[in-house]
Structure formats: structure tokens, C-alpha cells
Amino acid sequence: xxxxxxxxxxxxxxxxxxxxxxxxxxxxxxxxxxxxxxxxxxxxxxxxxxxxxxxxxxxxxxxxxxxxxxxxxxxxxxxxxxxxxxxxxxxxxxxxxxxxxxxxxxxxxxxxxxxxxxxxxxxxxxxxxxxxxxxxxxxxxxxxxxxxxxxxxxxxxxxxxxxxxxxxxxxxxxxxxxxxxxxxxxxxxxxxxxxxxxxxxxxxxxxxxxxxxxxxxxxxxxxxxxxxxxxxxxxxxxxxxxxxxxxxxxxxxxxxxxxxxxxxxxxxxxxxxxxxxxxxxxxxxxxxxxxxxxxxxxxxxxxxxxxxxxxxxxxxxxxxxxxxxxxxxxxxxxxxxxxxxxxxxxxxxxxxxxxxxxxxxxxx
Amino acid sequence: xxxxxxxxxxxxxxxxxxxxxxxxxxxxxxxxxxxxxxxxxxxxxxxxxxxxxxxxxxxxxxxxxxxxxxxxxxxxxxxxxxxxxxxxxxxxxxxxxxxxxxxxxxxxxxxxxxxxxxxxxxxxxxxxxxxxxxxxxxxxxxxxxxxxxxxxxxxxxxxxxxxxxxxxxxxxxxxxxxxxxxxxxxxxxxxxxxxxxxxxxxxxxxxxxxxxxxxxxxxxxxxxxxxxxxxxxxxxxxxxxxxxxxxxxxxxxxxxxxxxxxxxxxxxxxxxxxxxxxxxxxxxxxxxxxxxxxxxxxxxxxxxxxxxxxxxxxxxxxxxxxxxxxxxxxxxxxxxxxxxxxxxxxxxxxxxxxxxxxxxxxxx
Numbered sequence: 001x002x003x004x005x006x007x008x009x010x011x012x013x014x015x016x017x018x019x020x021x022x023x024x025x026x027x028x029x030x031x032x033x034x035x036x037x038x039x040x041x042x043x044x045x046x047x048x049x050x051x052x053x054x055x056x057x058x059x060x061x062x063x064x065x066x067x068x069x070x071x072x073x074x075x076x077x078x079x080x081x082x083x084x085x086x087x088x089x090x091x092x093x094x095x096x097x098x099x100x101x102x103x104x105x106x107x108x109x110x111x112x113x114x115x116x117x118x119x120x121x122x123x124x125x126x127x128x129x130x131x132x133x134x135x136x137x138x139x140x141x142x143x144x145x146x147x148x149x150x151x152x153x154x155x156x157x158x159x160x161x162x163x164x165x166x167x168x169x170x171x172x173x174x175x176x177x178x179x180x181x182x183x184x185x186x187x188x189x190x191x192x193x194x195x196x197x198x199x200x201x202x203x204x205x206x207x208x209x210x211x212x213x214x215x216x217x218x219x220x221x222x223x224x225x226x227x228x229x230x231x232x233x234x235x236x237x238x239x240x241x242x243x244x245x246x247x248x249x250x251x252x253x254x255x256x257x258x259x260x261x262x263x264x265x266x267x268x269x270x271x272x273x274x275x276x277x278x279x280x281x282x283x284x285x286x287x288x289x290x291x292x293x294x295x296x297x298x299x300x301x302x303x304x305x306x307x308x309x310x311x312x313x314x315x316x317x318x319x320x321x322x323x324x325x326x327x328x329x330x331x332x333x334x335x336x337x338x339x340x341x342x343x344x345x346x347x348x349x350x351x352x353x354x355x356x357x358x359x360x361x362x363x364x
Numbered sequence: 365x366x367x368x369x370x371x372x373x374x375x376x377x378x379x380x381x382x383x384x385x386x387x388x389x390x391x392x393x394x395x396x397x398x399x400x401x402x403x404x405x406x407x408x409x410x411x412x413x414x415x416x417x418x419x420x421x422x423x424x425x426x427x428x429x430x431x432x433x434x435x436x437x438x439x440x441x442x443x444x445x446x447x448x449x450x451x452x453x454x455x456x457x458x459x460x461x462x463x464x465x466x467x468x469x470x471x472x473x474x475x476x477x478x479x480x481x482x483x484x485x486x487x488x489x490x491x492x493x494x495x496x497x498x499x500x501x502x503x504x505x506x507x508x509x510x511x512x513x514x515x516x517x518x519x520x521x522x523x524x525x526x527x528x529x530x531x532x533x534x535x536x537x538x539x540x541x542x543x544x545x546x547x548x549x550x551x552x553x554x555x556x557x558x559x560x561x562x563x564x565x566x567x568x569x570x571x572x573x574x575x576x577x578x579x580x581x582x583x584x585x586x587x588x589x590x591x592x593x594x595x596x597x598x599x600x601x602x603x604x605x606x607x608x609x610x611x612x613x614x615x616x617x618x619x620x621x622x623x624x625x626x627x628x629x630x631x632x633x634x635x636x637x638x639x640x641x642x643x644x645x646x647x648x649x650x651x652x653x654x655x656x657x658x659x660x661x662x663x664x665x666x667x668x669x670x671x672x673x674x675x676x677x678x679x680x681x682x683x684x685x686x687x688x689x690x691x692x693x694x695x696x697x698x699x700x701x702x703x704x705x706x707x708x709x710x711x712x713x714x715x716x717x718x719x720x721x722x723x724x725x726x727x728x
Binding site: 015016018019022150153154156158160162206208210211212214225227229231237239241243245247248249250251253255257258259260261262264266267270271272273274280282283284285286287290291292293294297298308310359 | 623
């Protein structure tokens with residue numbers, strides 16, 4: 001396998017890079033070739049703190065890493081406001097691109113990144129790790145079974161993290177020029193992604209931000225909710241609601257309600273534990289005799305995982321990269337499409353907020 | 365105890381009356397004195413099918429039961445459209461009133477009922493059984509602890525039942541003249557009630573129906589959602605969302621999100637089992653090392669119950685009735701107030717739907 005390993009460079013030493021550098025080292029299909037920060041000292045400190053092997057080259061500029069011919073792919077956890085510049089630069093240097101979410105400030109930016117990847121013939125994937133957990137595939141299988149679940153009618157998704165007061169004005173994730181999408185970009189990305197995942201990536205017909213928007217003094221979103229509606233196909237209407245917030249205790253709930261079953265998971269983004277994860281599923285539940293109980297309780301479905309989900313993400317990305325490198329194949333269009341649809345809905349939520357919570361119609 | 369038992373009459377032999385007649389017989393503080401239907405045959409059949417004791421008198425008209433001097437209180441599971449007439453008639457006959465939910469078609473009707481109860485000096489309570497389960501009290505205790513839970517920020521509540529196709533046009537619960545509130549009245553009542561419960565019965569400032577309303581050909585609601593917002597107290601803003609539907613698989617999820625904790629329960633209206641019920645609670649959860657897991661999982665809190673929740677409701681109602689009967693006390697204002705606030709919010713949701721999903725401001 002060693003000769004088929006994807007050689008990763010990491011651009012930016014954000015907290016999340018610690019997790020993904022570990023994942024790259026855990027994944028049999030990849031190796032960590034280099035890390036770059038804006039200064040050599042920071043890059044060296046990152047390598048030391050994370051016990052990176054001596055073989056990992058450290059760079060004091062992003063350009064240097066992109067010029068390294070022994071780097072096949074870059075993982076880029078930069079602030080969203082810097083993605084356009086550096087993602088396009090990476091694609092032009094023919095580096096495959098694993099880009100932290102949200103991939104861009106809006107879909108027009110994302111399209112420039114995707115076009116650069118297309119032109120460069122490189123694979124694009126955003127850093128939505130939960131999509132790669134085997135639990136996610138198992139949940140999808142069960143909600144897709146028409147005999148078990150019927151039709152998906154309603155989806156509810158949350159992503160909340162309680163941040164300290166000093167975060168709201170000062171942290172990078174709420175700086176208009178760095179991560180101007182605030183909680184919507186950082187957390188709402190997961191909510192929107194999980195909703196689209198549950199619908200088989202059908203774009204909603206309308207998106208409506210709810211009136212509970214909270215912003216900081218710079219106008220960056222700290223908390224918001226939205227309602228998504230699929231109404232054009234009368235035989236398959238759906239509705240979804242999400243809530244994302246820096247103001248509430250940690251939560252990541254996903255509830256999918258079908259005509260014949262329901263699914264609940266309360267740790268869909270980051271499983272409580274690495275080695276196995278559960279969800280609750282029930283089909284055909286009814287109230288029992290005199291409505292004094294239920295005929296059945298939800299089953300707890302457990303799915304174990306040999307590797308953490310971020311390493312599985314790296315595995316999948318590396319598999320696609322090696323397919324391109326070894327046989328001259330084309331990049332897989334599935335991952336860019338997922339990112340693009342998620343970004344389209346995120347744009348619509350933001351537009352609805354800007355319009356004072358008016359509905360925004362999507363024309364796919 | 366026997367001489368202090370509240371003697372119940374049941375007016376209307378709906379399905380739910382089977383459950384509540386059992387509860388009245390189970391409750392040590394009450395006894396079942398009489399049942400009435402619109403025909404003597406139906407009343408007799410109800411008594412026989414449910415194995416009621418021979419001591420239970422059967423009446424072929426509601427008036428006869430209300431004229432029975434040995435009936436202290438009536439339980440009234442009539443269609444909502446008939447509540448105003450019969451609830452007022454019962455109160456005028458000095459019968460204490462346990463009225464099935466929703467208690468009225470709107471708050472102006474409910475106020476006439478409450479005024480009649482007030483004039484008659486009789487206790488009023490609506491049939492929201494889940495409020496009487498000891499689990500509900502335990503959940504309230506835990507979300508009210510500022511050190512454990514912080515501030516309640518966000519509430520999500522569902523009540524859905526999958527009904528067969530032929531239900532949507534023909535069933536009594538979707539007949540404009542009988543239960544014209546449809547899913548909003550039958551199921552949304554619980555959602556609104558649970559949200560108000562979680563906020564300590566603070567009325568929201570605004571109510572907004574979401575655009576996912578589904579109606580039958582008579583205009584009766586089969587499915588809807590709404591967003592409730594508390595924004596006037598800047599130091600204690602809250603938001604809540606509910607979804608009620610006859611179109612989805614059975615669900616009754618309640619998720620309360622605080623600044624320091626979260627609570628989840630997926631059977632809040634009717635516990636999976638009679639004898640004990642659980643909820644999940646966690647406080648101070650954080651992502652663990654490198655965000656590869658959590659520092660703690662939610663605790664599963666189990667609360668056992670000696671009597672089913674509907675019998676505990678009958679117990680509480682009978683306790684209040686006996687307080688009035690034995691010592692000439694006044695009716696307890698807590699239960700009418702809970703019903704009235706729930707009805708006010710339900711009216712606002714309906715108004716928002718009628719306005720095409722425009723926000724409705726409440727002026728308490």
C-alpha cells in the first residue's frame with residue numbers, strides 16, 4: 001500500500017488540524033508530508049505539540065507548501081474568508097483539495113473553487129466528517145427502505161455549542177472578515193447537510209429563516225433557525241427545521257420522521273465515542289391497548305467503526321485521489337455536488353435573514 | 365377514604381373514555397358513578413365492553429347525567445365543537461369539570477366555560493395527562509436548576525400520528541363542525557402545552573406558523589408547524605418550534621436546550637410503558653480531546669409511577685374537588701390558567717395560518 005499513499009499537506013494550523021493530522025496518520029491510505037503556517041515558528045510548534053514524525057516538512061508560508069512537488073493533496077482548515085484565494089491557488093498547483101467547512105462564503109465563491117478544481121483535474125471534498133461514519137450509511141439504508149420507513153416527511157436537525165461570553169465578539173469564527181457566516185456557517189452547515197442527506201439531496205423549494213436570529217455587534221450570526229420546504233411535488237412534500245447556535249449547550253440532534261417510521265440520533269456530528277455509535281429506529285409503532293403504552297419501543301442500533309470518522313473521510317478522499325493519480329480517472333462529482341447544494345441552501349437562509357425572514361424560493 | 369371519593373360521571377363514550385374510566389376506577393380518590401351517551405344502547409354497550417361495575421348508572425342522554433345529584437364531577441370527552449354547550453351546562457349544574465383537550469375551539473369559547481366554572485364554584489382541568497406523570501415533575505425540577513441547566517433557550521416538540529388515508533376526510537377529528545382544529549387541536553395542544561410548561565408558562569411575544577401547512581378538502585389542518593419567540597426580555601430570550609401531524613409515524617419528542625444542559629424525551633405524551641418512564645439529561649457536556657468524542661454521555665433518568673398518568677390526573681383533580689367539597693375552598697386557578705395560555709397560543713397559530721403564515725404578536 002505504501003506507494004499508493006496520498007501525501008497530504010496541511011495549510012493552516014487551526015485546532016481542527018490537530019484532529020485531521022491524527023486522522024491522516026491513522027488512515028492506511030495517506031501520509032502526512034508537510035504542514036504550513038504563516039510563520040515557521042507556528043508550523044514547528046504545531047508539529048512538536050502533535051508529535052508529528054520527523055519526516056513531515058514544516059513551512060512558514062502556504063505558498064511553499066503548495067510548491068512542494070511531494071504533496072499530492074492539501075487539507076485546508078483556514079478561516080472561510082481565506083478559502084477562495086488559497087483553495088484556488090492549491091487547485092492551480094494541481095493539489096487535490098480537502099477543504100474545511102463551510103467551503104466558501106457563498107455559492108459564487110464556491111463555484112470559483114470548484115471550477116479551479118475541475119480545470120486542475122483535482123478531487124474536491126469538504127470536511128463534513130460525519131458523512132463518512134458507517135453509522136451514517138446504516139441510517140441512510142434504514143430511512144431509505146420504503147417498507148420500513150415509508151416516505152421521509154419531516155426532518156429536525158440541531159447543532160449548538162455553548163460558547164463563553166468573550167467568544168461572541170472576539171473569536172475568529174465570528175469575525176466578519178474571517179468567518180462572517182458565524183453560527184450558520186460553522187454549525188448550520190451540518191444541519192443543512194444532514195437535512196439534504198435525509199432527502200437524498202433534493203433541494204428544497206423554499207427556505208424561510210425564523211425570527212429568532214441573534215447577531216453580535218458586527219452583525220455576525222450567533223444563533224438562528226430555518227424552515228425548509230419541499231412542496232412542488234405534491235406526492236412527496238417534505239418539511240425540515242434546523243436550529244444552530246453558539247448560545248446553547250452542546251447538541252447535535254437529528255430526527256427523521258417518515259410515514260411509517262422514525263429515527264433519532266443525538267450525536268450525529270461527533271459520536272459520543274470513537275469506536276461505536278448508536279441511533280434509535282422504530283417502524284410501525286402504535287399505541288397499545290387503551291393507549292396506555294406503545295406496542296414497541298425504538299430499537300437502539302449500534303454501529304462500530306474501525307477508524308474514527310475523520311480517518312474514514314481521509315480514506316475515502318485518498319481512494320478518489322489514488323484513482324485519479326494511478327489511472328488518470330476524473331474526479332468524483334458526488335462530493336462537490338453535496339457541498340454545492342449545502343452552500344446553495346445556506347445562501348438562501350442568509351438571504352432570508354437579510355430580507356427580514358421572508359421566504360426565499362430556490363430555482364434549481 | 366371511601367366517603368371522600370369524587371363521584372365521576374362520563375359524558376360521551378369516545379375511545380378515550382375507555383382509558384379514563386379505567387383511570388377513575390384505578391384512582392383511590394374517585395369512583396365511577398355514571399356514564400351517558402346519546403342513546404341508552406350506546407351507554408349500556410360502553411359499560412358492558414369495559415366491564416364497568418353494576419353500580420355505575422347508565423344514561424341515554426347527557427342531561428340525565430347532569431341531573432344526577434350523586435355525580436360530583438364530569439369527565440367530558442366530547443368533540444371539541446360540543447364543549448361550550450355541555451361544559452357550561454355541567455358547570456351550571458355544579459359539576460366539577462375534567463374536560464378533554466383541546467377544551468374549546470378558541471379562547472373566547474374557553475372563557476365562557478371558565479366563567480361558568482368560576483360562577484359555579486367548580487374545579488376546571490383539561491385532560492392533558494402527561495402533566496401528571498412524576499417524570500414530568502422530575503424533568504421540570506432538572507431544567508429549572510440554574511446550576512445544572514442554566515437558562516432555557518430552545519424547545520422542540522412534536523406530536524405526530526400516522527393515520528390511514530380514509531381518516532383525512534371522514535374522521536370526527538377532522539370534521540369542521542366537530543373538531544375543526546384538526547391536528548393543531550388534537551396534537552398541537554400537547555406541543556404548545558409542553559413548550560409553555562418548559563418556559564414556566566410565559567406566553568411568547570410572537571407566534572409564526574411555518575409554511576408547511578397541509579389541510580384536507582374542508583380546510584381542516586392535517587399537519588402544521590410553528591415557531592414561538594420570546595424576545596421582549598433581552599436577558600431571557602427563548603425560541604421554540606413545534607410540529608404536529610396526522611401524516612407521520614407516531615412521535616412525541618420533546619427536546620429542551622439550555623445554556624448549560626439538554627433534555628430529551630421521545631415519549632412525553634404517552635410513555636412507552638405504564639410503570640416507569642425515562643428521559644435523557646446531560647449538563648456540562650463538552651467535546652473531549654481533539655474533538656474526537658464527548659466528555660460525558662447523557663444520563664438516562666428513570667422515574668417509576670405507581671399509577672398510570674391518567675389515574676394520577678384523576679387523583680389530582682379529585683384532591684382539588686374534595687378540598688372544595690369538604691372545606692368549601694375555592695377552585696385552584698393553576699389548571700384553568702394553563703389551559704387558557706395554551707389556548708391563546710393555539711389561537712395565535714391558527715390566526716398566523718389564516719394570515720398566510722404572518723407573525724402574530726401576543727399582548728398578554
